[in-house]
Amino acid sequence: MNILSKRMVLLASIAVFLSFNFAYAQTESDKIAKLIEQKRVNNKKNKYYGGFKIQLFNGNESQAYKIKRDFDAAYPDYPTVIIYKSPEWKTQVGPFKTRLEADRTLLIIKDKFIGAIVLEEKL
Incomplete structure (x- = not known):
């Protein structure tokens, strides 16, 4: 029973880690997409270029x-x-x-x- 509980704890830890990693990657992708869009808008506004x-x-x-x-x-x-x-x-x-x-x-x-x-x- 002890080995089974250790495996369950290990699997749960891996699942939590992967979910945090996935959430972090999503927020970084969203930030990058927002920055790209801001750059496009800024380039259209600034005609001095x-x-x-x-x-x-x-x-x-x-x-x-x-x-x-x-x-x-x-x-x-x-x-x-x-x-x-x-x-x-x-x-x-x-x-x-x-x-x-x-x-x-x-x-x-x-x-x-x-x-x-x-x-x-x-x-």
Whole structure:
């Protein structure tokens, strides 16, 4: 009888532990879902966000245009722009809606344009 009661106590302890573990996992899942929803609502409200660009070059005008020509020849599917902000010229690719999209493109072009970096644009 003693062995049977020990087994019952052990089974009851395991059942209680599993029920607490399941309840904790459910509350954590609910919290994560709420945070994701709050992030979506916040992103819709805040329109200041402008996306991402990849900057290939920052320097003088003639080199900026050369980098643009080289990039356009190697990767014609990606739009490039040249921006002048005194005193420097910038050659940039994009815009990209998400950081993930910009990072994936950066991985593609990084072998030919080693100094390229992802920049976040805010309007």
